[in-house]
Amino acid sequence: MDKISKICSCGVPVNIENIDTDQIIPARFLKAVERKGFGDNLFRDWRYDKENKPIATFPLNDAKYSGNILFAAKNFGCGSSREHAAWALYDYGFRVIVSSFFADIFKNNALNCGLLPLKVSEKFLTNAFESIDKDPKAKFEVDLPAQTITNLSTGEKESFEIDGYKKECLMNGFDDVDYLVSIRPEIEAYEHKAASRK
Amino acid sequence: MGQTLFDKVWDAHVVRHLDGGRDILYIDRHYIHEVTSPVAFLGLKNRGLKVARPERTTATADHNTPTMNQHLPVKDPGSRAQLATFAANCDANGIEHFSLGHPKNGVVHIIGPELGFTQPGMTIVCGDSHTATHGAFGAVAFGIGTSEVEMVFASQCIVQPKPKTMRITVNGKRGPGVTSKDVILYIISKISASGGTGHFIEFAGDAIKAMTMEERMTVCNMAIESGARGGIIAPDQTTFDYVRGRENAPKGADFDKMVEEWKKLPSDPDAKFDAEFTFDAADIEPMITYGTNPGMGVAVTGVIPSSEGLTGSDKISFDRALEYMGFKEGEKMIGKKVDYVFLGSCTNGRIEDFRLFAKYVKGRKKAEGVTAWLVPGSKMVEKLCKEEGLDKIFEEAGFTLRQPGCSACLAMNDDKIPAGKYSVSTSNRNFEGRQGPGARTMLAGPLVAAAAAVTGTVQDPRELFDIK
Numbered sequence: 001m002d003k004i005s006k007i008c009s010c011g012v013p014v015n016i017e018n019i020d021t022d023q024i025i026p027a028r029f030l031k032a033v034e035r036k037g038f039g040d041n042l043f044r045d046w047r048y049d050k051e052n053k054p055i056a057t058f059p060l061n062d063a064k065y066s067g068n069i070l071f072a073a074k075n076f077g078c079g080s081s082r083e084h085a086a087w088a089l090y091d092y093g094f095r096v097i098v099s100s101f102f103a104d105i106f107k108n109n110a111l112n113c114g115l116l117p118l119k120v121s122e123k124f125l126t127n128a129f130e131s132i133d134k135d136p137k138a139k140f141e142v143d144l145p146a147q148t149i150t151n152l153s154t155g156e157k158e159s160f161e162i163d164g165y166k167k168e169c170l171m172n173g174f175d176d177v178d179y180l181v182s183i184r185p186e187i188e189a190y191e192h193k194a195a196s197r198k
Numbered sequence: 199m200g201q202t203l204f205d206k207v208w209d210a211h212v213v214r215h216l217d218g219g220r221d222i223l224y225i226d227r228h229y230i231h232e233v234t235s236p237v238a239f240l241g242l243k244n245r246g247l248k249v250a251r252p253e254r255t256t257a258t259a260d261h262n263t264p265t266m267n268q269h270l271p272v273k274d275p276g277s278r279a280q281l282a283t284f285a286a287n288c289d290a291n292g293i294e295h296f297s298l299g300h301p302k303n304g305v306v307h308i309i310g311p312e313l314g315f316t317q318p319g320m321t322i323v324c325g326d327s328h329t330a331t332h333g334a335f336g337a338v339a340f341g342i343g344t345s346e347v348e349m350v351f352a353s354q355c356i357v358q359p360k361p362k363t364m365r366i367t368v369n370g371k372r373g374p375g376v377t378s379k380d381v382i383l384y385i386i387s388k389i390s391a392s393g394g395t396g397h398f399i400e401f402a403g404d405a406i407k408a409m410t411m412e413e414r415m416t417v418c419n420m421a422i423e424s425g426a427r428g429g430i431i432a433p434d435q436t437t438f439d440y441v442r443g444r445e446n447a448p449k450g451a452d453f454d455k456m457v458e459e460w461k462k463l464p465s466d467p468d469a470k471f472d473a474e475f476t477f478d479a480a481d482i483e484p485m486i487t488y489g490t491n492p493g494m495g496v497a498v499t500g501v502i503p504s505s506e507g508l509t510g511s512d513k514i515s516f517d518r519a520l521e522y523m524g525f526k527e528g529e530k531m532i533g534k535k536v537d538y539v540f541l542g543s544c545t546n547g548r549i550e551d552f553r554l555f556a557k558y559v560k561g562r563k564k565a566e567g568v569t570a571w572l573v574p575g576s577k578m579v580e581k582l583c584k585e586e587g588l589d590k591i592f593e594e595a596g597f598t599l600r601q602p603g604c605s606a607c608l609a610m611n612d613d614k615i616p617a618g619k620y621s622v623s624t625s626n627r628n629f630e631g632r633q634g635p636g637a638r639t640m641l642a643g644p645l646v647a648a649a650a651a652v653t654g655t656v657q658d659p660r661e662l663f664d665i666k
Contacts, residue, residue: 017515018391018491022629027608031262031276033236033283045631050617073511075392078425078491079629080608081327082234083343104361104395104427105327109343126510163359164218175345177245180222180353183214184250187355190213190224 001114003173007095007142008152010067012059013132014043019072020079021106025088027080038084039091060092064136069096071128077106077117086110096142098149100125111166112176118142118149124158127151144171200466202363203432204398207338207463211321213355220357226320228254228350229306230293232284233261233610234325238348239287249291251354256315257288257295260305261326262610265573265600268299277611291351304576304602307331307544311415312578314444318433318460323350328544328626329428330421334414335441336433336463338398341422361427362396362472365465367403370479375660377554378413379546379624379643381405382420383485383495389475391493394426397473400465401431405479411440412550419545420626423492432464484659486531487628487641489519494628498646498658502529522630523638524618531656534640538621539570539651540633541644543607546624547575549582551644556588558648558663564596565654571613572597573605597651609634622650 029041046058054061070089076099077085086109089097096116110117120128131138131153139152144167150157162170169175180187201209213222228251235257242249249255262277272278281298288295296302302309307328310316316332322339323329325347332339342356349356366385386393399421406414414431421429438457441447448456483497496502504527505516520526525534541547541555552574564570572592574580580602583589589599606613607625609632615621617636624647628639642650645659652662659665 015511015514016518017511020491020627020629022608022627022632026631026635027261027610030233030610031274031280033280034240035237045635050635073515075395075425078391079327079627081325081329081341081343083237083325083345086343101392101395103392103425105341105343108358109345112343112345163220165216165220165357166218176349176357177241177345177352180349180355180357181245181247183222184353187213187222187224187353191354194210194224 001173001175002095004095004114004116004144004170006144007068008139009069010065010137011069011071011098011128011132011140012065012067013071013129014059015073015129017073018075018078021077021082021085022079024077024085025082030082030084035087037091038088039093042088042092068094069098069140069142070094071125071132072097072099073125074099074101076102078103081105083109083113086113086115090115098125098128111170114170114173116142116144116170118160120149120158120160124151124156127154127156199470200468202465202469202471203336203400203463204338204363204430207319207321208360216357220359222355223321223358224355225323225350226254227256227315227322229310229322229324229329230255230257230347231261231306231326232259232280234344235347236280236283236287238344238351241348242351247352249293249351252292254354255293256310257284257293258303258306258309259284259297261604261608263298263603264611265571265603265605265613268601301577304578305544305547305604307419308547308575308579311335312576314441314447317441317447318437319463323356327422328419331415331419331544333418333421333428333430334411335437336430336460338428338430340428361398364394364397364399364426364473365471366399366401367476368401368405368479369403369476370405371408372405372479372482375484375645375665376482377643377645378409378416380482380485381479382417383487383492383641384482385477386420386424386493387485387495388477389424391423391491392425394421394424397426399424399426399429400471401429406431407434410550411436412548415548416545420492423626433460484646485642486646486656488523488525488531490522490628490630492626492628492641494519495641496531498531498642498656500531502527502531504528532658534656535620536568536622536650536654536656537619538615539568539647540573540606540621540623540625541647542571542573542575542605543625544575545626546644547573547579549579551624552579552583552588553586555644555648556591558645558659559595559597559652560591562595562652565652568651568654570597570651571600571606573600574602576602606633608632622647622656
């Protein structure tokens, strides 16, 4: 898991609402037993047609778009809890997903695998789509320590929220398992107390 | 101020509060399956750890399993490898697992309650969003990702932000021919596929209280389809009667003692919820979806709504959904052609669903041109279908009872709806390609599915079957 601090990049726009995790990674690609190669099948059925030919109009296939920030319309990541969706986005190369609304499980999954789900206002998002539409090379700056995102072509700047614990994890590339294992005695004390209540 | 049912269960399981609002939450029961666990097992192994509490872990193979000829080796090499890895991981960690063909095998959210693992007041997680199902028992149950599965393996805990609370009250009495699936499809059509996001929903009111446990499970199962973290229903006599005597439930005096504890769980009368909605059961008709998210539903007698007033990405998304479905604004749902019918899944794969379907297809014939997949949720449901002679009713009407699994709900196995074909499905998601690339899904309850199976079209089951 890469550490995230400041990112300055162009954005890839997918202006569709309610993008569910079945679109991000269809179920037929969930048969792996290791976490690798999921990026190849990111948005599989939107990126490729029945003959496996790239669909030119889909933004990920359009050479004019680039960068490691994905912009998507509201309610991104709804549906299945498959973390493979976050892995596919990460493996493809995205580090930040910007939307005006994220589904809960996806948000947790993203944070747990080093992908920043960045919630902005509807207005910021609409303007971002417009900026990219006008100039696909429009740049955005994400500053995790300061918790801000800036649309560098308009100067529009917005703060975003992230809880302190997850921010610390992302900035340092930490994960929760090490932390939980380190407090095992406290967990065992809880188990003891709970058992005696019954 | 009083506490909600959700708060009572959650707070009793907090091991530690973290700065920034997250809690370390202790998990009473961890359900696992073959698809979302292998990477977590691998992560655990790479850290030199073993599953901390195998006795609190229940494993079943379901997502990736064939629903015919389960006695033969699994044909698909990817599925076969994943199932073998799952069994080996469970063995290496001392976890009891119900593999393919095991008499206790089945869809994880069907077998958990069946075997009495799911009980009121528990915290329950699984690497599957429909873990919400178990909330029907007054448990805090929700889906998690694979990183979180690894957390539970390593510590029996997860790090979670506490969701807000919402109460949805359904007053009055359901009309004839209206199933609990129609109730939840109606609710989601009103609050939208993202209306519950950030919340845990308590379902309350007379219409919910009057439901059987299986009906309540169908409602809580689809709480996630409104974006909610989970659904929960206050445990009552119906709950206790269901749990009593099940294999893994407390027995004798221990059970009675637990019932006294469980009776303290319902929300206090003065408890405050962060959001509230109220509906009247009398307004609910048999439902069906017309679009590509579960919030795009209408009464089966209704028409596809117009996009008037929608702008920007709302309009783009609505038009895209209708184009995918091959439908137009203002069209009636009644009479729409149906190629496939799927009865099953963690939403509607229980014995009551099969009884209801059987009751109305009995003496009728499957419509020509319709392919129907009747997939019981578990080996136990399959066994009951046979004991009650439902399999014979199905056969006489031209249907085949298949073997248990998730099947066409997510189409990871061979049960895929072909591109462009229309399916009436009792499952939980109508996303693009969910039931196979290009498949067009209309979600409905088992009665609308029965009507579609015998007519090959969308029909009002109340009229077709004369349900009064």
